[in-house]
Amino acid sequence: MVSLKDRGIRTKIIASMVVLLVFILLLSFWVSYMHEQKSLLTNMQDNAIILNRALIIGIINQKSIAEKVNLQALVEELSLTEGVFGVWVIDNHSRITSATFREQVGEVASCRFISEALQEGYYVSGFDTKMGEEVYTAVYPLKKGNRIFGVLEVAFELREYLRAAPKDRKQLLSQMKKDSRIMAESLSYSIKNMRDVNELIHIQKLVDRLTTESEIISRIMIVDDNSRIIACNDLNRVGMIADDKGVRAIINGAEIYTRLFPRQKIYMVDMPLKIGDEFKGVVSIGYDATNYYTHLSEIFHFGLLISGMGVLMGILLSFQVANPIITPIQRLTEVTKKLAAGDLSQRATVSSKDEVGALARAFNRMAADLSRSKEEIDQYSKTLEEKVRQRTRELEISNQELRSIQNELMEANIVKSELLSIASHELRTPLTTLLGYSELLLTRPLTESQKKEFLGFINEESIRLSKIVDDLLDISRIESQQVVGFVKKPVQLAEVLLKNIKFYSGVETGHRIITNIKQDLPLVSADGEKIGQVIKNLIDNAIKYSRGGDIMCRASVKDEMVWIDIQDQGIGISEQDLPRIFDKFFRVERKETAHISGTGLGLSIAKYIIESHGGEIEVESQLGKGTTIGFGLPIFKD
Amino acid sequence: MKKILIVDDEEKVRRLVEVTLSIGKFDILHASSGEEALKIARESKPDIMLLDIMMPGKLDGFDVCRLLKKDPDIANIYIIMLTAKGQKVDKEKGLALGADDYFVKPFSPMELIDKIDRVLA
Structure with missing residues (x-):
């Protein structure tokens, strides 16, 4: 993430506008999304309620589905008996209510013995072919009192029978007859308490039909007040105990319970099954939520598109907004830089009447003041330079004068030293003669001619000394300008x-x-x-x-x-x-x-x-x- | 007999020194310029040289002193500067060039002979 601190004002404005716009768009999008979701769910829920009512109407004639023995479970249990090929419970309209082969439930039984058993109320048995296999089948009417409400058909496998010797076949046959009779009797005893087997069949049929014919319903489950599944689109589950959250919630007294399964794309609605005020069980309906998710995803994509456009528009808009502010400031900055670099003739050309314009005008005034001050300073420094030059010239002249005076003084000094040196020598030489000879005259025994000679020397040197002294005095006077x-x-x-x-x-x-x-x-x-x-x-x-x-x-x-x-x-x-x-x-x-x-x-x-x-x-x-x-x-x- | 060379351009000064030293048994030699002094020094190898500084000609007393001390034959000559140049720097210069003694004019003949006696003793 690049820090905005380093960026120009333009970037900041654009960034903040884009962020604002995107935020607004996302907010509105989210609101509409939520709204759409809610309406979709409400729609499905409404559907569920309607369906629930339809189901209730469909099964309204049942007195108590809660008491139902699960016939199908019984049938399947009986099917496990050795030698049994299949077991069927068929209602008095020849429709299969329960069967070893579940897929046959609801179909019209085709066995030729059934109508006889139903009409006559007899036990009928004989050889038959079931699903391409030779069987011995026995059909027993199921009676409640005198009323026949259905039949039980048990089909036995004939492989052992066919392999057996003829003398054994008769015994096997009677054994099968006996077995089938026992089964039929136990079954009819078990279902004695049933009011009507047909009704159960109807519910399962209804469920099947609803799930296969309706495009939007993908699951239906009807559960009795003991959580046992009475009917279900998945036949395997019929007779089992339903133990999901929705069912529990409804049994515990909730009016409606809804859930979404995003992976399966299913919307589950659980509602109580009530006949009058009597709680009979739970209806659990699973709606296909594919459309819902598709719709939501469309909305989501649309939202993304809108947001993208929003960003784009935000940028464009920001430029529109930022440019009139920033361009003059930039121009002003340029001019300021040039001014700072020393070009005092620079002026800002912003003519707007807003704050930027005011800034530009103030800037121009400042630039003009600066320029005027600089001119004054230039003028002043020029004068100053001239003065300095003149003073320097004067100083140079007086320096030269001083130097020549110094030279003269130095020369005079040298002359003086020379004078001293020469004078010293010139004075010492005659003095040597005077002192030396006079000492000799005083201390030595000398001949007369020697004395005369030495005195002559002394005399000469005295005259010479005198002349030197005169000269020196003269020159001294001249030197001292006297x-x-x-x-x-x-x-x-x-x-x-x-x-x-x-x-x-x-x-x-x-x-x-x-x-x-x-x-x-x-x-x-x-x-x-x-x-x-x-x-x-x-x-x-x-x-x-x-x-x-x-x-x-x-x-x-x-x-x-x-x-x-x-x-x-x-x-x-x-x-x-x-x-x-x-x-x-x-x-x-x-x-x-x-x-x-x-x-x-x-x-x-x-x-x-x-x-x-x-x-x-x-x-x-x-x-x-x-x-x-x-x-x-x-x-x-x- | 000890030889003493007197170098001075002033004849009167040479004569003065000669007379001064006449009471001793010295062989007195004269030179009136630097060149002459060197020449006589090499020929006669005096024991003492009384050397003036300010003399006409190319060589002054300082030059003579320096050249003398450079020549191993005559470097052992005892040099007494006898000069009117009485300033301290002159004396220092002379001694630095190898002079053994420094007498400033005007000088006392008695002091000079005392000095020579001590040197030759």
Whole structure:
């Protein structure tokens, strides 16, 4: 059984309608079936009552069937006597009442002795043929008073008689005569109390006729008030005691008792046999119920057919009923699914005015609200995205700025470390000399020339130390962005140049310093001392980076500026180093420069000083040929 | 006679060490660059090498120290770094490369000679 829980509403509606319809149909069918059954049974019962009445009328003249000795039983008992072929009791109309051969009961006896015995009232006996056999038959009239109401015929077998010798035959014959007489007498004595044997015969005849002629009666049994079967369609049962429920019920006082035997298809009706108010016995009638069962089965099949049609109709009807409800709901469900999937343009198309229609309209309103909200959200998120993008851009820019600041800071930090490292080295070297030689001077016995030499070393290194300290201080000021205290005055640069060149005149450098100074150079506004420092720096470099050769110092006017150029014939600067020579601490490191000491600060200080005067500094160099460094200062104007 | 090799690019410093050590009986050798120092070390197999770090040329004092300790012939030379590089990392680096001692400039000539006396004792 499939659970309805899992099914759609359509299935549920259909199922419930089908169940309902089938239930109604089955109910009506059952009602009609019961009704039909009842009417059929009533019909048969009515028939039984009518038949019962007919039987009663048929046997109404009997005074008391209850007292009847069962003649047939007696006859059959007598038949068992040895040598007896058959026994017959025949009424005064030559009709066989009881017989050894039951099938002959009711027939007209054909024995030629009977009429004689009946008419004359004699005992008649003689040879005869019965059923193709030679017999000796004896017929005795049965009398009640003087009235002859029947005869008894006893037939003896003749086989022994025929086999016997003739002298014995006579004795056998007399023996048979004697036997037959004894039988007839005992029988007639037994039936003396009978009112009328004929009547019994009539009942059995009636029963036989009814059962054979009627199509609907298949059994009839008549029982006396002692439950003995008087007449029955089954002759074998006559004389027996009936012991079925119906008979017992009627004897116990019931008016009617009915039963159905479905296997034999028989409807049994038991009723009392009453003459007047006197209870005489029981009439038990079995109706052939074949028709009844056939009819019922037809009704049953018809009912099945109707139910089947009902199921079919129920399904069709359910579809008719369910579709108008379910189809819009299904459509709504489809639309809802699409909507849930993100298609907000979906609308339900249900136009009915019922609850489903209301649902659809509510749904559409909801969808519209959703769609509007989504648009708003989209719009908002677009704005938000734009804002985020813009902010991101801003952040990126400031990040870049920060990064470049960081880089600068890192560079500055590296520069600082470098400065420390170089400064440490540059300071320690002269200090070593100072400390070492002074210690020697103090602790060792030295010759005068040694003392002089060592003091000379100390002096040189002190000057060097002093210069390094100056440079470091300058650069420190530049680093900390302090304006170096310039004392600007109108100055003749040629004079400054010459003054500084003079400084080298007493020093053996191995170089020749040549000057080329233009006449009447205009003045410039400058701090003469600082500019002198620059010039000295440049000449120092020229000396340091060239081994001999001339150093040309020129002064000229170019582009509204007074230019000083210092040209050497030294090692020159490579192209890759050229852009870096003004960087702080930059020193050209080559094999040839290995012995040259310095802070790497001179040119960067020079550049700073010149640029602070609004001037320019330039360098030209060719590797191996020499370098020219020149600076120009603006012409002084009043 | 014990041989001492002085390696320094500053002539004044070499002279200072030479004078300092002149009171002992040492054979003093000079080198003004890393390359020269290695060359003389291989030729003369000095007992002690006084080695500057910051020197012009391809090899600095650290390089010389490393190469010296790699060469089994001259690996046993007692190396005293004599340098202006006074930072802790420099000293650690020098000792890690195999230097036996580390003197920072400016140094006391008396301390230096004491050290050399102890080494050669």
